[in-house]
Amino acid sequence: MPLKSNPPHVRSVSTMPFSLRPLLAFPFVMTFSVALHAAEVGQPAPHCHLATLDGKSVHNLPQYRGKVVYVDFWASWCGPCAQSFPFMSKLHQDLSGRGLQVLGVNLDEDPEEAKAFLSAHPAHFTVVADNGGQCPMDFGVHAMPSTYVIDRKGVIRGVHLGFRPGEAEKTRQLIEKLLAEPAS
Numbered sequence: 001m002p003l004k005s006n007p008p009h010v011r012s013v014s015t016m017p018f019s020l021r022p023l024l025a026f027p028f029v030m031t032f033s034v035a036l037h038a039a040e041v042g043q044p045a046p047h048c049h050l051a052t053l054d055g056k057s058v059h060n061l062p063q064y065r066g067k068v069v070y071v072d073f074w075a076s077w078c079g080p081c082a083q084s085f086p087f088m089s090k091l092h093q094d095l096s097g098r099g100l101q102v103l104g105v106n107l108d109e110d111p112e113e114a115k116a117f118l119s120a121h122p123a124h125f126t127v128v129a130d131n132g133g134q135c136p137m138d139f140g141v142h143a144m145p146s147t148y149v150i151d152r153k154g155v156i157r158g159v160h161l162g163f164r165p166g167e168a169e170k171t172r173q174l175i176e177k178l179l180a181e182p183a184s
Contacts, residue, residue: 039138039139039140039148039156039159040140040156040159041156041157041158041159042155042156042157043155043156044154044155044156045061045069045071045139045148045150045154045155045156046061046135046138046139047060047061047062048060048061048105048130048134048135048138048139049130049134049135050103050105050128050129050130050135051128051129051130051131052126052127052128052129053106053111053114053115053118053127053128053129059103059126059128061150061154062154064101064103064150065152065153065154066099066152066183067099067100067101067152068095068099068100068101068149068150068151068152068175068178068179069100069101069102069103069149069150070088070091070100070101070102070103070147070148070149070150070175071103071105071139071147071148071149071150072084072088072102072103072104072105072145072146072147072148073105073107073136073139073141073144073145073146073147074104074105074106074107074144074145075106075107075108075114075144076106076108076113076114076116076117077108077113078144078145080144080145080162080163080164081144081145081163082117082120082121083163083165084145084147084163085104085121085122085123087163087165087168088102088104088123088125089122089123089124089125091125091172091175092124092125093124095175095176095179096125098179099152099179099183100175100179101126102125102126103125103126103127103128104123104125104126104127104128105128105129105130105135105136106127106128106129107129107130107133107136107141107144108129111129114127114129142161143161143162144162145161145162145163146159146160146161147159147160147161147163147171149171149174149175149178151178151181152178152181152182152183157174157178158171158174
């Protein structure tokens with residue numbers, strides 16, 4: 001029986017540039033050791049150390065404790081990622097004042113490719129990168145884009161692979177529900 005392919009809104013490891021495949025396929029190669037640490041709903045979010053594309057500012061996920069965090073892993077070559085940027089910008093515009101932090105984590109090897117993408121698809125939210133590639137491995141990223149919604153206590157409350165505009169409202173509802181929860 002043939003394997004089912006991913007829906008068109010999900011970019012799988014097999015369609016990624018060859019140079020990124022080892023980074024994102026690693027959780028499948030090391031299934032036993034990494035699967036125990038893959039990020040899932042109900043678990044604490046991994047502690048990632050991320051930097052802006054220019055390397056001037058460092059961000060750590062634990063620094064956002066007390067906020068709801070929308071973490072989106074993206075790359076310049078990902079078509080659905082381009083579709084998600086207006087949604088993430090709107091989330092930031094509408095909800096950052098209520099305690100939402102949107103983080104777009106770029107996975108391009110070449111920062112210039114990410115910068116070119118951002119010229120065509122402006123981000124009105126925080127864009128960071130993980131040059132060492134540990135963060136996507138800790139989250140268990142295996143599709144593009146991959147989104148994780150983290151509550152004020154640092155617990156993953158939502159995971160979404162791919163992006164479809166019609167599914168965005170459900171994600172926004174989850175975020176608004178989490179923003180209404182007490183911070184402590």
